[in-house]
Amino acid sequence: MKHLLSIHDISADQALDILDTAAQLETLTAGAVKKLPTLRGRTVVNLFFEDSTRTRLSFESAAKRLSADVTNFTAKGSSVSKGESLKDTAQTLQAMGADAIVIRHPASGAANRLAESGWVGASIINAGDGTHEHPTQALLDAFTIRKHFGPSMRDFSTLNIAIVGDILHSRVARSNIALLQKLGARVTVIAPPTLIPVGIESWGAPFSYDFDEELDQFDVVMMLRVQLERMNESFFPNGREYSRGYGLDEARLARLKPGAIVMHPGPMNRGLEISAASADSIRSVVVEQVSNGVLVRMAVLYQLLGGPDLQGAGGAL
Amino acid sequence: MSLVLDSGEINRALKRISHEIVERNHGVNSLVLMGIPTRGRFIAERLREIIATIEGPVACGTLDITMHRDDHRLRAPRVLVETVMPHGGIEGKDVVLVDDVLFSGRTIRAALDALGELGRPNSVQLAVLVDRGHRELPIRADFVGKNIPTSIKEQVKVYLTEHDDKDLVEIVTVQE
Numbered sequence: 001m002k003h004l005l006s007i008h009d010i011s012a013d014q015a016l017d018i019l020d021t022a023a024q025l026e027t028l029t030a031g032a033v034k035k036l037p038t039l040r041g042r043t044v045v046n047l048f049f050e051d052s053t054r055t056r057l058s059f060e061s062a063a064k065r066l067s068a069d070v071t072n073f074t075a076k077g078s079s080v081s082k083g084e085s086l087k088d089t090a091q092t093l094q095a096m097g098a099d100a101i102v103i104r105h106p107a108s109g110a111a112n113r114l115a116e117s118g119w120v121g122a123s124i125i126n127a128g129d130g131t132h133e134h135p136t137q138a139l140l141d142a143f144t145i146r147k148h149f150g151p152s153m154r155d156f157s158t159l160n161i162a163i164v165g166d167i168l169h170s171r172v173a174r175s176n177i178a179l180l181q182k183l184g185a186r187v188t189v190i191a192p193p194t195l196i197p198v199g200i201e202s203w204g205a206p207f208s209y210d211f212d213e214e215l216d217q218f219d220v221v222m223m224l225r226v227q228l229e230r231m232n233e234s235f236f237p238n239g240r241e242y243s244r245g246y247g248l249d250e251a252r253l254a255r256l257k258p259g260a261i262v263m264h265p266g267p268m269n270r271g272l273e274i275s276a277a278s279a280d281s282i283r284s285v286v287v288e289q290v291s292n293g294v295l296v297r298m299a300v301l302y303q304l305l306g307g308p309d310l311q312g313a314g315g316a317l
Numbered sequence: 318m319s320l321v322l323d324s325g326e327i328n329r330a331l332k333r334i335s336h337e338i339v340e341r342n343h344g345v346n347s348l349v350l351m352g353i354p355t356r357g358r359f360i361a362e363r364l365r366e367i368i369a370t371i372e373g374p375v376a377c378g379t380l381d382i383t384m385h386r387d388d389h390r391l392r393a394p395r396v397l398v399e400t401v402m403p404h405g406g407i408e409g410k411d412v413v414l415v416d417d418v419l420f421s422g423r424t425i426r427a428a429l430d431a432l433g434e435l436g437r438p439n440s441v442q443l444a445v446l447v448d449r450g451h452r453e454l455p456i457r458a459d460f461v462g463k464n465i466p467t468s469i470k471e472q473v474k475v476y477l478t479e480h481d482d483k484d485l486v487e488i489v490t491v492q493e
Contacts, residue, residue: 024397306394
């Protein structure tokens with residue numbers, strides 16, 4: 001495996017290998033010493049053209065726990081604001097000897113472009129590109145689900161999972177639906193009609209406009225952030241109306257099946273898609289998702305950089 | 318191809334090693350066995366059973382060394398194996414690392430690093446079923462089932478019932 005660009009590029013077995021590796025890494029880093037020497041001498045560059053807290057911090061700690069050197073790049077305060085192109089930025093990183101580039105970009109397909117253009121020889125990890133994909137988020141969500149419903153589960157077919165909210169703008173939803181279906185789970189997409197993308201039929205997931213209908217049937221309820229920064233027109237009349245129809249409030253929380261968990265990729269709009277009480281309830285695994293993110297990203301970095309140099313080998317996977 | 322140890326000989330070697338371990342450590346009070354996957358794990362488990370009959374119960378764990386290897390840049394990433402902490406941990410214990418074949422010593426170097434990350438044992442000793450020579454690091458075994466002088470072109474193969482459906486140690490010559 002050379003790059004991680006999209007969930008569609010990896011098989012169920014490859015995904016499960018990453019989850020297994022993450023689980024072993026958890027025992028290995030549970031002791032007093034949290035650092036492993038495996039990627040000593042490797043350089044990981046975080047190339048972030050879009051704001052992020054969790055993902056950047058998570059990749060940074062993952063790389064550091066494997067003893068790689070980390071360089072952080074954010075578009076704000078760099079030559080990008082002077083008009084430097086992605087190509088020139090990438091070639092600068094190449095000249096500095098990056099072994100892996102973790103890229104977040106507002107344009108869908110930016111990670112693919114970087115991997116296939118031949119500008120750089122490094123492994124490319126997609127940390128979110130526009131409204132396309134966010135593969136490591138899906139992997140960490142699957143890891144979190146597995147911890148709650150069976151740590152060595154290789155088949156998710158007993159699980160009924162709802163993904164609720166702003167599907168239209170959500171790369172998290174796209175990656176999650178692809179991965180969870182690959183692993184065998186039943187995934188239902190729930191959103192107001194304006195936030196359901198055109199052509200959703202081709203995703204192979206049933207969708208509904210009614211959150212309450214099957215609410216007591218789900219094992220996992222994954223709430224998505226309403227991405228106000230990507231909305232330049234009105235997709236719903238106002239926040240209160242959205243909350244009433246699609247927010248996870250206390251009343252809905254109480255109706256969840258016993259043992260069901262509530263997930264959110266963060267950052268949360270408390271009071272909009274999720275109420276504060278739901279976000280802080282015992283069913284919520286939001287904080288756990290963050291710590292699992294570090295483990296899963298360590299596993300991905302290990303799988304991509306743990307082997308011989310692939311510089312110049314080219315080709316995705 | 319030549320046979321080095323058969324099933325009976327493997328058993329006798331492990332029994333002798335068990336007695337030596339107990340004798341050297343004056344009993345089993347602070348003793349911990351740590352097997353190195355794949356086959357060291359099964360040998361450690363066998364030593365635990367034998368020591369239980371001759372002296373008393375002893376804690377036994379598994380130590381995965383993958384993340385501490387020095388050959389990451391030479392081969393594809395390996396799948397990690399489970400690390401099992403022994404009951405009572407390793408802090409202040411006398412740890413006996415157990416492996417099947419002692420060769421270059423690089424595995425044991427990695428194991429010492431991996432162990433250091435789990436805690437600080439009082440002492441670390443090494444038990445192996447076969448010592449085949451050709452050390453590349455200043456490392457030696459405390460307990461050896463059998464010393465087998467080999468040529469660098471030969472390979473020592475260990476088969477254990479738990480993993481390979483038979484108990485056998487043999488030498489094969491690798492064809493270039």
